[in-house]
Amino acid sequence: MVSDERAAPDHFSHACVVRKKGDCMAVNDASQPTTSGHEASSPSAPGTGASWSLLDDLKTPLSRRRLLSRGVIAGIGATALGPLILSACGTSSSAAKKGLVNLTYYALQDNTGEQTAEVNLFNQQYAGKIHVDYQVLPTVATDQYQKFVTAFQSQSGSPDVVHIDVTWPAQFAIPGWLAPIDHYVNAQYLTQFFPSAGTVGKVNGKLYGIQRYMDIGMFYYRTDLVKKYGGTLPTTRDALTAMAQQIMQGEAANGVTTGILFPGKKIEAIVDHWLENLWGAGGDIGTPGNLQVNGQTQIDALQFMHDLIYTSKLSPSGTNTLAPADLLALFQKGAAPFMRNWTFAYTPANDPKASKVAGNVGVAPMWSTAGNQGHGCTGGWVLGINAFSQNKDEAWTFIDFLLSQSTQKSMSENAGLISSRPDVVNDPTVQAKIPYFSQIGTILGSGFNRPPLQNYNAFTTPMQAAINGVLSNQMSAADALNGVQSQVGAIK
Amino acid sequence: MQATFAPTDEVRESTGMSGAALPPGRRGPLARREERLAFAMLTPVLLALFALGLYPAITTVWYSLQSGGYQGINTSYAGFANYIRLFHDPLFWSSLRFSLLFSIITVSGQMILGTALALFANAKFPGRWVLRAAILFPWAIPTATNSVIWAYMFNYQYGLFNSILIHLHVITPATTINWLGGTTSATVLIYIIAIWKANSLVALLVLAGLQSIPDEIYEAARVDGATYFQTLWRVTLPLLRPTLIVALIVRIIESLQAFDIISAFTNGSPGTSTQNLGLYIYSEISNGDFGYSSTIATVVMVLTVAFIFFYLRTLTRSASAR
DSSP states (O other), X not given: OOOHHHHSOGGGGTXXXXXXXXXXXXXXXXXXXXXXXXXXXXXXXXXXXXXXXXXXXXXXXXXXXXXXXXXXXXXXXXXXXXXXHHHHHHHHHHHHTTTOEEEEEEEEOOTTSHHHHHHHHHHHHTTTTEEEEEEEEOSSHHHHHHHHHHHHHTTOOOOSEEEEETTSHHHHHTTTOBOOOGGGOOHHHHTTSOHXXXXXXXXXXXXXXXXXXXXXXXXXXXXXXXXXXXXXOOOBHHHHHHHHHHHHHHTGGGTOOOSEEOOOSSSHHXXXXXXXXXXXXXXXXXXXXXXXXXXXXXXXXXXXXXHHHHTSOOSOTTGGGOOHHHHHHHHHTTOOSEEEEOGGGHHHHTOTTTOTTTTOEEEESOOBOTTSOOOOBEEEEEXXXXXXXXOHHHHHHHHHHHHSHHHHHHHHHHHOOEEXXXXXXXXXXXXXXXXXXXXXXXXXXXXXXXXXXXTHHHHHHHHHHHHHHHHTTSSOHHHHHHHHHHHHXXXX | OGGGSOOOHHHHHHHTTTTTTSOTTOOXXXXXXXXXXXXXXXXXXXXXXXXXXXXXXXXXXXXXTEESSBTTBSOEEOTTHHHHHHHTOHHHHHHHHHHHHHHXXXXXXXXXXXXXXXXXXXXXXXXXXXXXXXXXXXXXXXXHHHHHHHHHHTOTTTOHHHHXXXXXXXXXXXXXXXXXXXXXXXXXXXXXXXXXHHHHHHHHHHHHHHHTSOHHHHHHHHHTTOOHHHHIIIIIHHHHHHHHHHHHHHHHHHHHTOOHHHHTTTTTOSTTTTOOHHHHHHHHHXXXXXXXXXXXXXXXXXXXXXXXXXXXXXXXXXXXXX
């Protein structure tokens, strides 16, 4: 698992020099409670009365009740003082072993073992200097989110390094929970990554994180059917619907029951796909604090999704309950020539054991309107530093290690995750292991990020309901988006 | 024998141990010491009740008067602004309507079906224990798990029910029924699942009530020539009244606070047509708006407390009627 290439500690080149002076100050600061603790027990301190009364007590005979009550007081006192005593011990020991910095890293569960291997390798390379403790978080994103919020609200210095969803940097940076990393990176450093990966952590002009691995909405198509019906992959909405119509008519006998599959269930993916349709028409939703979701381009994008189900009937009537996994199941059955889905669908769609269409699946950037470029919505996970961390420099050293070419190569090869670095995605040895990487380089390069909002949930919750309502034919696209505008327009 | 132990209130009253020598309204030192001991022993429970019941309730009401901030931090006093917003919020009214209809329909269904099941399980027949165990199954499975399984069974593409209908040639693979995607079908299915889920609890309570009715009363009714339905209507149901009322109120309270059963089944979709107050509170908390979510929670709390008062009053009445 550990390649020789990765064993070379080239990460020192990016790593900042550990601030020895800062460390000493931290030790001194942390030792304050100990000092004040001594003061409290000195004769001049207000606490002295208690010690005298204790002496008085000793002169009086000890009854059972007195013993019990004193025991309770002693217990409470020990409990209250415990953390102080412990922190005092911790301070002196860390002062003695200055140089070894313990970092806590919160990241989601990884069943491939790659994450643990990366952490272990880092700990080997930095033995005696930095030790990373990887705390496994639940797989469900909302559970992770709650863990982070709880840690940040308590202003805890742990975790030092956070592994967060692409929609969270703004949510955590604006309340002051993430540390800016601008002084660790420069423009040159960021050119190592796909453009969207380098900007996804940018909030109000400052950078709070860099993407570790990517996901993106892609246009999946059946290569055999596209070849049969003209040979040119449609890139515009009009060409797409025309070809879908043709294929549905021509291939009905061969199990093609629908034309275009896209997510319609009330989940985040429907907002992402609406954004893709909007970006593909040259539109956007404005800037935080000044969002616009009910302009004509925005309404048209949603109307297009609605009409695929109810007017042209090129998409399944039950689209409003279909999640990405359901779309994949239909595509694997050969029920549709076209599909919008995340990158996870590529491997199972091409697995001969699970898919009837294996070997006939191609991917391309999202469709657009005539004269515009298609853009997939990005997803994935970002690395950042807790603003309350006492070890930010060491935290960055660890992040830099995780983002380095050798670690990222290992991550892609062993865990199948899409590196945020083009030099890894385009690496022939990686592509030999994961062939579809050869097709996704340009798609990743055209990705767009969702708006960096402090309260992304407040934006997406009503949007999901509105879009799902339209895809359920409950209301018109204009009514739905006009209704949401007043709720989301001012979200920052 | 009792005189050798520390006397209880009843013993003291009956023997006149404390009352006789003291002026009325005053208690002896023994009684006072016992009282202190009682309070001391109650303190942990009272503290727990305060910490886990009263404190969250008070905090919720306090938050309902706050606005702004994020995740409950940096909020500011807003008076009744959240309540005014609530009043003008169509989503609140539609959620309230869903909650009340859900409560009325599912609780009625649970009461009727649960009572019928209990009467059936109370009859004497071989293998009765199998039925009694089977009744409990829906209640024994966690609600969220139930809902996820039901959602799979009603899945538009590969659900059990569409598959059965395809095999019976009622529908074709191209015309599968979008069970969870239609407002009416999703709503009706939620009602059915909620009734299926909780009628077993009602059945359990009613079965316990039925077993407390002495056989002699039924024998007397039979001697008087009463038919089965006359016995049911005139004997069984009146005697079950306290049990039925407890079951009814418990179900109403829980149905008003329903969350997991809908969350894991439709998550309020299509659109927001199956969203109840519980889901609305959750989505507002997820959005970091503690003020507004607490306002909706306060409304649910007031509704629930109203039912609890009704419950306690009825209980006291039925107890005193005996």
